[in-house]
Amino acid sequence: MKKLGSQTVKFENPPSIIGTATIVGPKEGQGRFKDYYDLILKDSIYQEKSWEKAETKILKEAVEMAIKNSKIPTSKVEYFIAGDLLNQIISAGFAARELGLPFLGIYGACSTIAQGAILGSMIIDGGFAENLVAAVSSHFCTAERQFRFPLELGNQRKPTSQWTVTGAGAMVLSSNIQNPRITHATVGKVIDMGEADPNDMGTAMAPAAVDTIIRHFQDTGKTPDDYDLILTGDLGSIGKDIAEDLLKQKGYDISSKYSDCGVLIFYPEQDVHAGASGCACAAVVTCGYVYKEMLKGKYNKVLLVATGALLSTTSSQQGETIPCIAHAISIENL
C-alpha cells in the first residue's frame, strides 16, 4: 500500500541515500556542525564574479561531490532535481547546464530539499530511475540582495530575522539497498495564518510545520515515540517554540526529541538573531550531520519536516500575507 491517509505515501522499496555532500560558507563553517561539512569556503564569493555565480558553483560542486561520495559513476545518475531561492531558480538552472543531467526544477522555498527527496523517492520507487540526485542551495548575499536590501547599505536586522545559510546540500538517491532510506513522505498543504512580516518567517511557517507533522502522525499511525529525532527546517528559535506549543495543544508532545535546523546551525554567540534559514539550512543539516550520524547509528529514525515561506517581494509589497508549506520525509535505518 503506497498511499497512507490523505497526504502521505509509504515507499514499497524505500530509496536509499547512497551519498551526500555539503558545502557551506565561512560563517556556517564556524557553527555547530563544522565537522560534518565536506567543504567550508574561505569566503562567500568563491573566486567568482558575483555571489549568484558563486551560489551556482557551490550547488554544482556539491552535486559532483555527492555523486563521488555515492561511488556510482555520473553516467548512472538519471535526474537532477533542484531548486533555490533566487528568481527563476537560476542557481539550479545554471548548475543543471554545467552538470548536463536531465533536469527537473522545483520550488518550495526553504522546504525544497524535502520536496526534492519526495519527488526523487517517488521516481525511484515508481521504477522510473535507479539513481538520481536531489540538491538545493542558498546564499546569504544573494538572498539579502534579492529579498531585502543590498548588503552595502548595512541595514539593521530585526530580532525576529533569520540568517540565510550560504551553502548547498546534495543527496544521491538510489534503488540500491543500503541505509539510511527514505520510507515515508508527507506532502504539505499551503497554510497561511495571516502573518505578513517578511522579517519573521518562523512565526509564519510554524503552523505549516504543525499541520504537516500532525498529518504525518495521523496518516501513518506513528507517534513521536517512533522517531529518535524530529527536525523542522528553519523555524528558528521563535517558530520552534510556537510549533512546539501548537503541537502540545493538539496533544502531541515532541519536545524530548525535537529540534530545528535553523536553531542548530549557528552558535548563539554568532548573533544571527532568530536563527538560520534558506534552502541550504535543512539541506546541509540533513546531508551533513543527520546523514553521517545515521551512518554511525546515533540516529535510526529521523523525521525531517522542511519548511518554506512561499512569498515574494512583490506579494509582500502588494500587502499579501505569507503562504507557508512544510514537507516531511522519514529517513530510517532499516
Place this chain on the structure above:
Amino acid sequence: MKKLGSQTVKFENPPSIIGTATIVGPKEGQGRFKDYYDLILKDSIYQEKSWEKAETKILKEAVEMAIKNSKIPTSKVEYFIAGDLLNQIISAGFAARELGLPFLGIYGACSTIAQGAILGSMIIDGGFAENLVAAVSSHFCTAERQFRFPLELGNQRKPTSQWTVTGAGAMVLSSNIQNPRITHATVGKVIDMGEADPNDMGTAMAPAAVDTIIRHFQDTGKTPDDYDLILTGDLGSIGKDIAEDLLKQKGYDISSKYSDCGVLIFYPEQDVHAGASGCACAAVVTCGYVYKEMLKGKYNKVLLVATGALLSTTSSQQGETIPCIAHAISIENL
C-alpha cells in the same frame, strides 16, 4: 519496462487526462483557438487589485474548472503540481493556498506544463495517487513588469520579441482509463548555445527543443511518422524555423506535422512579432485545442515538446547566456 534509453520513460499504465480547463485574456480570446477556451476574460485585471492577483485567480479558477470538467470530486484530487513565471512562483503558491490541496511547486519556465504532466504521470503510474492536477499560468502584464519594463513606459518591442500569453491551463491526470493518455515522457537537459538576447527567446530555445526531440526518437525508436502532430511550446516563428532546420540537418524531417504553440495562438494580424510565449502558451493549446481535438479523434498521437528559457533578469544583467530546456510528453488515444 519503464525506462527507455537515457532520458525517456514509458508508462506501464499510461495516466489519462480526464479533464482540462483553460482561461485566457481578451487578446488570446481573439486568436486562432478562441472556440477552444473555457473562459475568455473581458480584461486582464479580472476584478482584482493587481495583475499578479489576477494571475493567481485565473490559475485557481482553471484548476477548479478542470476538476469540475473531470467529473471527480475535489476531495479525490491528491496533488496540485504547478508553476508560473513570477519570482518564487507566487501565482502557484497563492493558488495552492486557496485550493487547499497538497502542493508541489515546480519551475521550468515556459516548459512547466510538460514538467508537471511528467511528474504527475510518474506519481500516478508509480501508484502514489489516483488523481491529481497539473497547472500553470502566465500573464502578459505581470511578465512585462517583472522581466522587461513597466507597461506604462510604452516601450517598443523588438521584432524577435514574443508576447507572453495571459492565461492558465490545467489538466486532471488519473489512473482511470479513458482517452487521451500520457504514454511517454522525455525529460530534457539544459542546452545553452551561447544566445544572450532576452528579447529573442525562440533562437535560444530551439536547440533545446531539437535535443529533446532527437532524444525522444532515439530512446523510443519512434519516428515523426508515429505522430499526427508534433508541437513545440513557444519557439515562435523564428525559433520554429531554426528547430525545423536543425532537425533536418540531423536527418529528421518533421515539417509535414510540425507546429509551435507560440506561432499558432495569435493570428499574424494581431501583431505580436515573433509569436506567443509564457507558461500558459503550451498549456492553453494543449489543454484546449489539442485535448478537445483528441477527444473528437482529429488527432490520436501528439508529441508536445514544451520549451523553457531558464534565465532571470539577474543572470542577464550579469552577462550570462540563456540556459534552455525542453520536456516532451506523448499524448495518445489508445
